[in-house]
Amino acid sequence: MITAGIDMGAKYIKVLLLKDGEIVVKARESAGFEPLEAADNAFDNALSKAGLKRDDVNFICATGAGRSAVPFANDTVTEVSASARGTMHSHPSTRTVIEVGAEEGRAVKCDENGKVLDFAVNEKCAAGAGSFTEAMSRALEVPLEEFGKISLTSNKNIPMNAQCAVFAESEVVSLVHAKTPKADIAKAVHDAIASRIVSMVRRVGINKDVALIGGVSYNPGFVDSLNRGLEVEVIIPEDAEYVGALGAAIIAEERGK
Amino acid sequence: MGEVAVKEFWRWKEYNWHDENKDWKGAATITAGVDVGSVSSQAVIMVDGELYAYSNMRTGSDSPDSARKAMNWALENTGMTLDDIHYVVGTGYGRVNVPFANRAITEIACHARGGNYMYGPTVRTILDMGGQDCKAIRCDERGKVTNFLMNDKCAAGTGRGMEVFADLLSVSIEDVGDMSLDVEEEPEPVSSTCVVFAKSEATSLLREGWSKKKVLAAYCSAMAHRVVSLLDRIDVEKDFAITGGIAKNSGVIKRLEDELKIKSLTSKYDTQIAGALGGALFAKSLVEKERKKGA
Numbered sequence: 210m211i212t213a214g215i216d217m218g219a220k221y222i223k224v225l226l227l228k229d230g231e232i233v234v235k236a237r238e239s240a241g242f243e244p245l246e247a248a249d250n251a252f253d254n255a256l257s258k259a260g261l262k263r264d265d266v267n268f269i270c271a272t273g274a275g276r277s278a279v280p281f282a283n284d285t286v287t288e289v290s291a292s293a294r295g296t297m298h299s300h301p302s303t304r305t306v307i308e309v310g311a312e313e314g315r316a317v318k319c320d321e322n323g324k325v326l327d328f329a330v331n332e333k334c335a336a337g338a339g340s341f342t343e344a345m346s347r348a349l350e351v352p353l354e355e356f357g358k359i360s361l362t363s364n365k366n367i368p369m370n371a372q373c374a375v376f377a378e379s380e381v382v383s384l385v386h387a388k389t390p391k392a393d394i395a396k397a398v399h400d401a402i403a404s405r406i407v408s409m410v411r412r413v414g415i416n417k418d419v420a421l422i423g424g425v426s427y428n429p430g431f432v433d434s435l436n437r438g439l440e441v442e443v444i445i446p447e448d449a450e451y452v453g454a455l456g457a458a459i460i461a462e463e464r465g466k
Numbered sequence: 467m468g469e470v471a472v473k474e475f476w477r478w479k480e481y482n483w484h485d486e487n488k489d490w491k492g493a494a495t496i497t498a499g500v501d502v503g504s505v506s507s508q509a510v511i512m513v514d515g516e517l518y519a520y521s522n523m524r525t526g527s528d529s530p531d532s533a534r535k536a537m538n539w540a541l542e543n544t545g546m547t548l549d550d551i552h553y554v555v556g557t558g559y560g561r562v563n564v565p566f567a568n569r570a571i572t573e574i575a576c577h578a579r580g581g582n583y584m585y586g587p588t589v590r591t592i593l594d595m596g597g598q599d600c601k602a603i604r605c606d607e608r609g610k611v612t613n614f615l616m617n618d619k620c621a622a623g624t625g626r627g628m629e630v631f632a633d634l635l636s637v638s639i640e641d642v643g644d645m646s647l648d649v650e651e652e653p654e655p656v657s658s659t660c661v662v663f664a665k666s667e668a669t670s671l672l673r674e675g676w677s678k679k680k681v682l683a684a685y686c687s688a689m690a691h692r693v694v695s696l697l698d699r700i701d702v703e704k705d706f707a708i709t710g711g712i713a714k715n716s717g718v719i720k721r722l723e724d725e726l727k728i729k730s731l732t733s734k735y736d737t738q739i740a741g742a743l744g745g746a747l748f749a750k751s752l753v754e755k756e757r758k759k760g761a
Contacts, residue, residue: 219666242673312663334620335662344662375621375630375661376598379504386527 210267212465213255214291214457215248215282217273220311220339221424222247224255225454226266227462234259235451244275252281268465270457274313274332286460288453289317289328295456296420297323299446304416307406307435307443308453309425311339314406318413329412335374337405339425344374345398348381349391353428360395360430367397377401395430403434410439420444422452476629477524478639478711482539484511484519490546495753497553498540499576499745500533500567502560505597505625506711507532509540510742511551515750519544520739525597529560537566553753555745559598571748573741574603574614580744581707582609584733590703593693593730594740595712597625600693602700609744615700621661623692625711628718630661631685634668635678646682646717653680655688664688686717693718694725706730713737 211233216223222240226233236258238251256263263281271282272291279285288308292315296306306317313332319325331337335344346356367389371377377398384394410419419441425431426449436442446452490496493513501508503525511519521539525532533556541547548554548566556564557576564570573594581592587607594601599618605611621627632639653676658664668681676684689712708730712718714737723729735743 242670312666333658333663334660336660340662372619373621373661375626376504379598379626383527 210462210465211261211265212458212461213252213266213269214454214459214461215252215269215271215273215279216291216451216454216457217244217248217271217275217279218310218424218453219274219313221450222251223451223454224251225451225458226255226259226261227455227458230462232455235448235454237450245278245280248279268461270461270464272453272457284461284464286457289315289325289330291453291456291460292422293317293319293325293456294323294459295452295454296422296446298455298459300418300420300444302418303420303444305410305413305419307410307419307421308423309339309406309421309431310423311343314338314409316410316413318416327413329409331405331409336372336377337402337409339423341374341377341402342398342425342428342431344378345381348378349385349394351391351395356395357399357428357430359392360399361433363390363392363396365393365396366400367393369397369401372405396434399428399430399434400438403431403438406435407438415439415441417441418444420446422446422449424450426450473636475632475636476639480523482519482521482542484540484544485517488513488516488518490518490544490550495750496546496551497555497746497749497753498537498551499555499557499742499747499749500537500564501558501573501576501741501745502529502533502536502556502564503558503597503741504599506738507536507558507560508739508742509536510739510746511540511544511546512746512750517735517743520736520742522736522738525560529563530565532560533564534566553749555749555752557741557745568749569752571745574601575611576741576744576748577601577709578603578605578611578744579609579747580740580742581605581709583743583747584709584735584740585705585707585731588705589707589731591700591706593697593706593708595623595625595693595708595710595718597711600624600696602697604700604703613700615696617696620659622659622664623689623696627661627689628712628715630665631668631682634665635681637678637682640714642682643686643714643716643718645679646686647720649679649683652687653684655691656684659692682717686715687721689718690721690725693722697726702726702728704728707733709737709740711738
């Protein structure tokens with residue numbers, strides 16, 4: 210059986226094809242202003258990479274904020290369930306899944322079967338999401354990839370006063386004017402977003418193993434700050450950005466039976 | 467190729483003013499208030515209890531420097547120097563960093579006192595819509611604070627949020643209010659609270675073919691709604707007045723008044739000087755008290 214999981218993220222659309230429980234292919238497309246068009250493209254891309262046609266796919270499950278709008282999906286699943294199931298696929302010892310995407314953060318508590326026991330979400334405020342680091346790296350004029358790396362070279366603790374991303378941007382500019390090294394500012398930014406995420410995770414409890422998924426897991430500066438804040442070393446599954454799509458494809462397999 | 471100047475739409479005009487018909491030289495009491503806010507700084511000079519001069523500028527990265535600049539600009543062409551001023555009160559977010567101040571007083575107290583002077587003793591609720599915070603202040607007939615609430619954590623409902631939008635839509639900040647009222651039908655407010663997310667939402671709306679005016683209307687309306695929920699927690703009692711930079715944005719004010727079903731008072735004074743004016747008034751009381759003690 211071939212199934213597809215489509216994760217309609219705020220910034221990227223992720224597609225993953227599963228054949229009899231094995232990952233066949235992954236594809237990603239920038240959501241841009243036409244997320245449905247992007248979903249179509251990403252799906253076609255994935256199919257052509259795998260040498261498959263749409264008719265070959267038995268069941269398609271969509272997840273993510275815009276999941277209900279995907280016309281070619283057979284069913285939808287919440288991000289919370291998809292994240293838990295996707296993470297458990299490679300790391301069955303996971304009991305807490307932290308997901309940090311472009312415009313939201315989530316903490317999911319699950320049991321040994323990947324069943325969701327509790328969760329906490331922030332989708333209201335950029336201060337606990339990837340947009341925050343993105344805005345700060347822009348204010349600092351350091352590319353995002355480098356922004357995460359240079360943060361690791363700092364051992365200073367500069368507290369950020371502002372919580373709001375808009376105010377933090379002015380604070381970063383003030384720090385630049387005060388000749389604060391960029392690495393120290395980057396670390397301050399990552400510590401700030403990590404502390405928001407940690408307080409969200411505390412609401413469901415920090416139960417080992419703790420996994421981190423979502424695009425922001427590619428940022429080593431953030432991961433370092435998060436590990437320090439949680440006092441736990443998080444597990445990061447391979448292709449952590451696709452875990453939601455993987456979870457959706459797994460759930461599609463069950464529903465398509 | 468020369469450097470291309472990028473227009474900064476958020477950049478509001480800085481200005482100063484002084485009363486040319488007033489001769490301060492024989493005055494008994496000259497006091498000043500300096501309000502170093504997170505976005506703008508004002509200095510107000512009062513001569514014998516009457517407004518004599520003021521300035522309004524953008525706050526720089528250094529608070530003492532911003533305070534000095536605002537003060538010097540208010541003093542410009544008046545013939546007065548800092549030494550002629552008997553007492554200076556610092557207020558605002560950077561109040562402890564006003565090097566020439568005799569005393570620092572919170573902006574809440576100063577806004578109530580300044581609002582009382584600007585709008586008269588009937589004012590019971592003052593909404594200060596500042597650059598990085600929004601305060602709802604209840605006060606008595608003497609301008610003494612009886613209660614207050616503030617949001618200083620989130621840019622939604624603040625001047626800084628409006629600046630971000632002016633820049634996004636390439637509309638001068640001074641024009642935002644009037645443009646937002648020039649719509650045939652009132653659109654649904656922008657649904658995201660967070661300014662960062664509201665920006666993406668606005669971009670999508672523009673892509674859908676919304677006019678800039680309509681997007682501005684949706685944002686001004688969201689901001690008004692946000693502020694009303696703050697005011698609801700403090701019970702607005704009439705008379706009601708609005709100070710700060712957003713008080714100059716007709717689009718937010720009109721929608722706010724409609725939702726509250728209360729009209730706000732207007733004043734001949736600049737709405738952005740309320741804090742500094744309150745500071746100068748406190749300074750006057752303080753210097754008079756000191757003189758009495760000395761006598």
